[in-house]
Amino acid sequence: MTAPPPTAPISTVVRPVAHDGDAVRFLDQRRLPREEAWLPCASAADAEEAIRTLAVRGAPLIGVAAAWGIAVEARRLAGDGAPDLRAALRGAAGRLTAARPTAVNLANAVARMLAVVEREGDGADALVRALRVEAGRIEEEDREACAAIGRHGADWLERRLPPVGGRPDRLLTHCNAGALATAGIGTALGVIRSLAARRPVAVLADETRPFWQGARLTAWELDRDGLDVTLLPDVAAAAAIASGEVAAVVVGADRIAANGDVANKVGTYGVALACRAHGVPFVVAAPTTTLDPACATGAGIPIEWRDGEEVLLLDPSGESPLRVAPEGVKALYPAFDVTPSALVDAIVTERGVSEPPHATGLARLLRG
């Protein structure tokens, strides 16, 4: 047995959830990269608000945030001596699940917390403690999943990519599936960080309109880690892929259907089409909490439509009133799109990699 190849050190990677005793805080991602502001999470309503407004975003992270929302809500209600703690927590869980519809990680994490609510005995203190433990477990499991996804993804890419003789592998990513979207080193960016620990890597980051996750978040967290990152307008992704300069594309996911159709940040589908047209590997990295066997195909995945006003006002922090379009012109904002399974060369999870046909590959991973 040889030692496993190294993965990226995670000690330096930003963590968007902070703990100080029982206090929980979230990094307000609307204000990045201008400032690192933190939002207290003292109730389920705080968590719901943070998730709904995209202060906290990223499929795995909103699951973690919702779990903490329920844990702190239980402590708050128990402290107030609320009469029916369980009923109140069920209500809060429903509101948290409804905050955003597409990422199944949110529903999955809330379901785990609710299972604790239903399972625990009558004592409020014991329930509060059990919910705190479960939220901590969800966070820790996500951190471990990211590390394993990074390792499996880097292994897959090392096998697939030819050696490039000193020149870095240029990897393109869309949106932010990084440390800011998870409790660990990220999913897509976990793969990229892990590969970068083994061979030279340069990252092309789609700026990812309308919320600018690529420009504000991916560029920020990779630059902070000393990785080589270059921004690309979303419109330039197809040209970059056609140029032959992109070795592979690695993205995250918000929900993956049983057949391998992938819902991810809007714009992902266009990138996948360009990859297929030019034979560039298209890789999806996500924990198994993103798999939804109950959705047979992508047609069953609920797609969130956000307010068109978020397209028209350019500054997610709300500080600048910069509006590019004329007053009165309307806009559409589908927040996600669905990439058909047939365009996906690999789905990398913490349990291993699914290759086409993904219906079989994913079922195997879920059994395993």
Add this chain to the structure above:
Amino acid sequence: MTAPPPTAPISTVVRPVAHDGDAVRFLDQRRLPREEAWLPCASAADAEEAIRTLAVRGAPLIGVAAAWGIAVEARRLAGDGAPDLRAALRGAAGRLTAARPTAVNLANAVARMLAVVEREGDGADALVRALRVEAGRIEEEDREACAAIGRHGADWLERRLPPVGGRPDRLLTHCNAGALATAGIGTALGVIRSLAARRPVAVLADETRPFWQGARLTAWELDRDGLDVTLLPDVAAAAAIASGEVAAVVVGADRIAANGDVANKVGTYGVALACRAHGVPFVVAAPTTTLDPACATGAGIPIEWRDGEEVLLLDPSGESPLRVAPEGVKALYPAFDVTPSALVDAIVTERGVSEPPHATGLARLLRG
């Protein structure tokens, strides 16, 4: 013979070049939609600066603007009694042609003006007058070309699109190939305006990062004309096309190779890939001044790379310092991409429509 179908009235359409006696002014498109500010064009350097900074943009329009730049330069130099007028005009023509490399209309218009410089006799006054006449002709011919493109394109779409029983045809466009890009009703938007005069049309406009031509210009000029226009983040175009809600895509072009490969605003290629994946007609509208028989294929078309700083600073008017990415992060800005001929269902010119194979279709139009 029946009367030809009506085209859109052009009297209400904005004109980005204004004349007052010999004075020429350009609408400063960096400041739209916030204000209608006008730039004087009193020299070739004024025109060159306006073209280079994108105050004046759009393949046909930069040809018209360069022609006026040479005409006013001749008047200015003759008024100053410059010793070698022809040599000075040749120098100005070279600088104007070099201002932007991709749109061949610019080189074509400058070449026409230079032919006048070389052809005219010795008198400075006669040369000044002849250049003014030629610039006026270039502008008028572009206006007429737009009207003819609109008619041919609307004819083609009427034959191709099934009747939709009261629901408007939803047409998607990328960038601005409208009145603001031409001296007339536009090329792509000329087609859309002409179809809208015959049957209900709703326009989906890609916002078109990084210069926001869709959000700032297309939305502005269509809304001003009372057309139904909705903005779409560029990333959502593939999802919109996949949804079945888009009847056809109509875009302009900056240079079309002999084989029908089309250079147009970056992002066009991705839209064309999505059209092909879902059987949606992809139509390119451009005057024959955009055809470049000297380029055998798209590989020969020079693609302009602009400063990445224009990607990072969000306000083209330069008034707001809003920067989304962290300081120090770099960005790439290829201004155009090339859509392979095989993805283009129709190339609509003022002389008629080329259908695949475009090598034959375009050669026929150029002969005709």
